[in-house]
Amino acid sequence: MANINEVAKKAGVSVATVSRVLNSPNVVTPKTKAKVEDAINKLNYEPSMLGRNLRNSESRLLLVLVPSISNPFYIDIIKGIEQSALDQNYNILLCETDSNPEREEIYFDLVRKKMADGIISMDPAVNIDTLKELSKQYAIIQCSEYSEESDIPYVTIDNEEAAYRAVKHLIKLGHQEVALFNSNEKYLYARERKQGYMRALQEYGLPIHDEFIIMTDQLNFDSGIEATKRIMNLKDRPTAIFSVSDLLAVGALKEMNRTGVKVPEEMAIIGFDNIEFSNMTYPTLTTIAQPMYQLGTVAANMLIEKVNGGEVSNTILNHELLIREST
């Protein structure tokens, strides 16, 4: 476990020279460089990042705050972040908050204590006041979900437009009664998607049935089943469902299969996200595809730019309507 001093001694040079061989090899004479490299090899020296990080006051670690890694939506985003981070010599600290404020505090402390150089927040349930406070001092980017009135930079898609297109697609297929499986409207994306839903209905002069709008607490499979049961118990049922998450839609699909309702003939279903699994279901799921991987790379690049003192501006990425078997 040699350190830079031993290498310097063995090579007969100063520690400064060893450091230079490592960090700016061009300023040092080929001859001394060779001596130093020889010593490094002989001693099996590996520079310690602990010393390096302290001296440079950086950790080269990026905090990635996710509500839950069980939702595959985040998986591709994380892959994108990881790739961008790696390309720029950063690593990621993946943190699942489970929408648990205590956990969140643990993770926030990591950046306060300099264990992380910045944060990518993807948790809609994040404590936005703390986040705003932190953003005065630390580099922070919001990815996918964001807060309007904070001036924290974000990358996302046009949720209103995406929802509008999804519902328009259903209407054009002849559906007049479209249910909405939404999440809690305290989240911006939920409000925006609902607006898109309403705009489409209004544009085609269709009435809005309040009982067709189901709010679920969580975006998961079970909530999808639950919401579907409520819809199916209505005496006037809708003929199509627009779900703001593929996981909810998969739950709906499952419930249809269980009760023998034919999809898309008796009930059309459209999801949101384009998670991998949406293509594995029976029938496959029509959905709004979000550019997850790209959301990740862009978020990471923005964050690193910000860590290095640069200015970044908000980014809206493109989405896409993916028509498959469920509509």
Add this chain to the structure above:
Amino acid sequence: MANINEVAKKAGVSVATVSRVLNSPNVVTPKTKAKVEDAINKLNYEPSMLGRNLRNSESRLLLVLVPSISNPFYIDIIKGIEQSALDQNYNILLCETDSNPEREEIYFDLVRKKMADGIISMDPAVNIDTLKELSKQYAIIQCSEYSEESDIPYVTIDNEEAAYRAVKHLIKLGHQEVALFNSNEKYLYARERKQGYMRALQEYGLPIHDEFIIMTDQLNFDSGIEATKRIMNLKDRPTAIFSVSDLLAVGALKEMNRTGVKVPEEMAIIGFDNIEFSNMTYPTLTTIAQPMYQLGTVAANMLIEKVNGGEVSNTILNHELLIREST
């Protein structure tokens, strides 16, 4: 961005005392403690982990090496690891190798450079020679997949027995022709599960058809579809499939749905892992449930024990046959 010196000055004590207030509050007088805490609050002081880590020569970071985070099998393991780590004041560095040796090297370098205190390896395709070499100097645990001839501690399940039970279950349902969707036999778990498969067949005096044994390169949905097509093209088809991964089985299910083959009537399918999705499919998937979360917590506890110089011994956890609709 105050440091310990400024706090000491403001409180009128030495830095040693400040450090003690933080790390062993009981040895310092209540009065001085109050002074120090007051100064800490006034200055908004947060101790830097960079300094701390250098001094303690530790990073309190655990490297988690996963082949791919797209496979939900690893998600619950990761959750378990994270919980255990957090409980003991560690954090995890999640690293997806994508079975890419270059990436793997980047991650290995993190432990060589003291950026991580230990490794939990879950990648079957890991470079075992490098891993063995590293294990002489660093704390390493293998989780789920392991190498027999290395003396790196591991936690896993009894793969042979699990496979045996799965196939026995199919046989008891009357299936005489059982296909095996396996992964490459260079992996230990693949060899063990194949052995369990053969033991069950032999025990019931059933012949082993080589053409019923399909080896797939990857454990994903597409490979499952591919393998199913090959099986269905045989003139003598099996009546049941034992797949060593739920993802493969989901692919098989999808292909059955597409071609109108009834599951389980015309083809029974049993998976392995019990990923969340296995309960969302149509029909739901019978599977061998692995204790993923527990694999994670145990692996993390073992690793931390080892990081602290303790000795750990290999652990075999229990699995369970989960009978659902696909058999």
Add this chain to the structure above:
DNA sequence: TCCATCTGTGTAATCGTTTTCAATTAATAT
């Protein structure tokens, strides 16, 4: 030949903690 310039290298300070050891103060026993 001499001075100016450029290159390569070394010295030592610095990043922010923890901890050993010594010194001081407080507490207890005589």
Add this chain to the structure above:
DNA sequence: ATATTAATTGAAAACGATTACACAGATGGA
């Protein structure tokens, strides 16, 4: 009141790198 012991505190040395600054030797021009 004094000697002895115990409890608090402080000074200074690590931990392992990077880098500003100074210095020496080489190069080139006049």
